[in-house]
Amino acid sequence: MLLISLTFFIAATKHRLWHSNPAIDRVHRYILAQMVDPLMKLATFYLLSKPLEKIYLVWGAILMIAHGTLFCIADACTLDDSNSVKLLFIGMLTYNLVDVTKHIPKDDHGHTFFGFVVNLWVIWGLIILKTAERFFSFEAAKRTYGADSIYSASNYMRYQDALTSSDADPNGNVDGDDNYKVTDPVFKKGNKYIVAGEEKIIFQMETENGNMTRIVPCATLSDEVITVQKVWGCVGELLGQQMDPDNQFKDMCLSFALMKLLRRRFLNNPGELELIQESRASILQALLNSDDQNRANRANRVFRVIKTELGFLEDFFFSKYPIVFGYGLPIYNFLLSLLLMAATGWLVVTTYYHCQLDRDFYITYVLVAMILIMEITEITTYVLSDWTKVALLIIYVRFPWLQNASFVNTALRFFFKRKTLHPLREKIGQFSLLTHYGQKLPIRGKPCRATSHAPIKLPEQVKETIVDCLIRFGQGCLPNGKSSLQRNGKTDLCSDCDFPTSTQTILVWHIATCYCETKSSKKDRNSSAKKVVATALSKYCAYLVVSAPDLLPDQGSAAKVVVDLMMSETDRLLEGARNESEMWEMMEKKDDAESNKRTIAGMGVELGKKLMAIGNEDTRWKVLAEFWAEYVLHLAPSDNVQAHKEHLASGGEFITHLWVLLYHAGNLGLGRPENDPNADP
Structure with missing residues (x-):
């Protein structure tokens, strides 16, 4: 009980207590890594090793959910996160469930525990699905945010000047598409920093007289590749002057694209100096030399873009956002979390009918309530993050029919005006x-x-x-x-x-x-x-x-x-x-x-x-x-x-x-x- 309470406290107060206090943040990381994680693993192992005690089986399943939820919310991890311990717990839970299913017991009133066992099987299945979803998201994140994507972006940036001159449209159309028209003179020049889809670009060596000269894309940009220029050229009402007068929504995509470029600095990319020389003009013109004559507005915009970029970078290094958003908008993750909440809540009902109303039941009731709150916290953290906003903007820009739907424009504008839960301190x-x-x-x-x-x-x-x-x-x-x-x-x-x-x-x-x-x-x-x-x-x-x-x-x-x-x-x-x-x-x-x-x-x-x-x-x-x-x-x-x-x-x-x-x-x-x-x- 004490362990799950500590777990809940850490998860619920993560972004309000120690995120802006370095000293407390270090203590939090130490407690999380050296105390909470080992204790939760040990307790889960002990509970799942007691198949004859059905209430222990319930607690073990709850601790498995709590462990996964906690480290989705509060863990400082990398893309190398291992699921070996979780797989061990799943194996133990499977063995116990099979054993219980073979000999379904009866309560004091002669009623079987069939519904209770089925409920545990449902939770088992949802845990399996959530683990599988996280695995595939992890693989997608490696393709999207791994080293290969960084070098793909580098090769793409080297080809940017030639691509810009060949794709330039006198009417400001992006890639010859009337659905994307750039009016900003800075971005009309061809700012093609990639927001999403760089893993979909295929490169080949260009040859001249039998000699390899440079790496170039095999074809022009497809609809799957979203660039800053395409975002700026989107004719949808959401990104227009009426709904986005200060360019906050478009600048969010710019920050995300700049974050992808900034990652190269942490890898000591030998070619980054050349690339930065190419990128400097458009960035400075877009941020520093904007047409806005108001000094305060211009300064706020510059630091807003950089702050959002660093927020993405912080999440990239110290959270599981890259994994959760490996496939883009984590719809399946949200759906599985909702189903897991429903199944866990139903577990309280089945436990009520098949267990004595002693302290074990009340402990189970409190644990389930905390799990529900933690799952809600996890979903809320993801939904109100800048990652969700960028994922929605990518979908919005990619499908022109969404841009013509008034309800979609109004709903997204209302959602984007909500503040994130854990911005960098100002x-x-x-x-x-x-x-x-x-x-x-x-x-x-x-x-x-x-x-x-x-x-x-x-x-x-x-x-x-x-x-x-x-x-x-x-x-x-x-x-x-x-x-x-x-x-x-x-x-x-x-x-x-x-x-x-x-x-x-x-x-x-x-x-x-x-x-x-x-x-x-x-x-x-x-x-x-x-x-x-x-x-x-x-x-x-x-x-x-x-x-x-x-x-x-x-x-x-x-x-x-x-x-x-x-x-x-x-x-x-x-x-x-x-x-x-x-x-x-x-x-x-x-x-x-x-x-x-x-x-x-x-x-x-x-x-x-x-x-x-x-x-x-x-x-x-x-x-x-x-x-x-x-x-x-x-x-x-x-x-x-x-x-x-x-x-x-x-x-x-x-x-x-x-x-x-x-x-x-x-x-x-x-x-x-x-x-x-x-x-x-």
């Missing part, structure tokens, strides 16, 4: 280094989880400033903050960007930003938009230094050494300070000493004084906001793909969103310029 961590003075910072020994400030919702102003910065530099090299200083006429501050490591630059500018925040007038403390951007990004970069240094360019021990040095210097400089006000007073006084000016804290205070010399507060915060926007983008490109994957399992970091956006823009983080002062040591 918060950024905040950490102020100097406010920890006197608290025995735990960052000395090893990176820690910052606790001085609770995470804040990602400010809209940050999104807008980041997007403006990306548009400004287009496809060029990302500067390390100097460009913003030069643009604002503060070239004298450029020398403060030339530190050997990025950690030093972050700490110096973070202290300077905190100094300006403390010294700002009370009127300014009501926070202008630029100040919100500067302080949020400053504290976020400090948070990365102490909480996620593996996402920064200074990997390894570099960040730890710099932080240790900075805290040692701060302890010496601020000895005796009792509060934040005294701390800043002592730093200002001791900053005059030549030896203190060479410390990180001293350089930060000195930089803060230079910034405070800017008389206009709006200008000062504009300088800081644009510097931090440029610098956080400069930090984002990274070769440490595994680190981003690990953080994605806990809800993801904001810098991962920037990393993905820059990846699609062609900046892979495959090394920095030799003259980059913030290059990896």
Whole structure:
């Protein structure tokens, strides 16, 4: 009873409790893998090995269902999931059912248990069907999301330019089909990122004068292959301006297609640099250079697409969604779950008539109730996921007759407006280094989880400033903050960007930003938009230094050494300070000493004084906001793909969103310029 209650608690609260809390998430995974899974297997084995106890047989069947449902909802698994233990349990259940069927017992009133046994056989059959359905979905998922499909997509992308020029239609028709007409000038050029159906494309080697030249598709795109261009060209009312004015539905398919491209980064595909160079123009034009003149709308769209893409990627690595949706919309899975719920509920009725109303019956009643709720949770989780929405959009785009049905358009629009159950968090961590003075910072020994400030919702102003910065530099090299200083006429501050490591630059500018925040007038403390951007990004970069240094360019021990040095210097400089006000007073006084000016804290205070010399507060915060926007983008490109994957399992970091956006823009983080002062040591 305790075991099934713990199982139910884990499944029911998965997406509400620990998904956004990395520490609790790690505890959850440990409990799930090291305690719940072995105990459920052991208990199921014990119960199924007692064929003479019919109530044990019922409990064993219920635990089998609970085990499968739990790990569909809460398990962090890969496509290599094994069903060997489940097959063993099915074999034991089959043996016991055959034995019970041979000698159908009678209850105290002389009634046979025939209906009870039939009910168990029905549950057995449904478990067999569900296991078989999962097996075939697994095989389909390997074809759809496995390595072969990645290389098929790569070959298809290499052929994209030639395919685009040959298929171009002056009227905007996609593949010569009047049912798909592209009006967007960006996607009219032939954005054929594959949303679904790449496993159906057959490739062959093209020869010229007997020599193999390139890999090309054997034929033009079939109706089974859905591309981003075809989604944008769909003339259905659902994807029109009336029902989808901000392109949320179409962008969901774009995110799914981009996720498929992003998977190659995790496989170190040697040809991805060439492919990204080909893809960068259309993605940047579609997301950054849209016709929408509203900065907020454009920024929200950019980050919405990236957030949805990372949500798909998280599900791909850490859930069973790829298996469940291996065949597309999992209609059979939903149907089998409903039938299993009905059969399990009927089991309570048959148990009621053939068992004594003792505590065993009530335990069975509670267990069945929990199983029903868990099955409903599983179905709801799948139905309200973005995977279901994409699967429905694929069907909608593939069959033109659906596009002409008003009821279908209205029903799908209502369904698509429902929110998903577990979106990636939209918060950024905040950490102020100097406010920890006197608290025995735990960052000395090893990176820690910052606790001085609770995470804040990602400010809209940050999104807008980041997007403006990306548009400004287009496809060029990302500067390390100097460009913003030069643009604002503060070239004298450029020398403060030339530190050997990025950690030093972050700490110096973070202290300077905190100094300006403390010294700002009370009127300014009501926070202008630029100040919100500067302080949020400053504290976020400090948070990365102490909480996620593996996402920064200074990997390894570099960040730890710099932080240790900075805290040692701060302890010496601020000895005796009792509060934040005294701390800043002592730093200002001791900053005059030549030896203190060479410390990180001293350089930060000195930089803060230079910034405070800017008389206009709006200008000062504009300088800081644009510097931090440029610098956080400069930090984002990274070769440490595994680190981003690990953080994605806990809800993801904001810098991962920037990393993905820059990846699609062609900046892979495959090394920095030799003259980059913030290059990896």
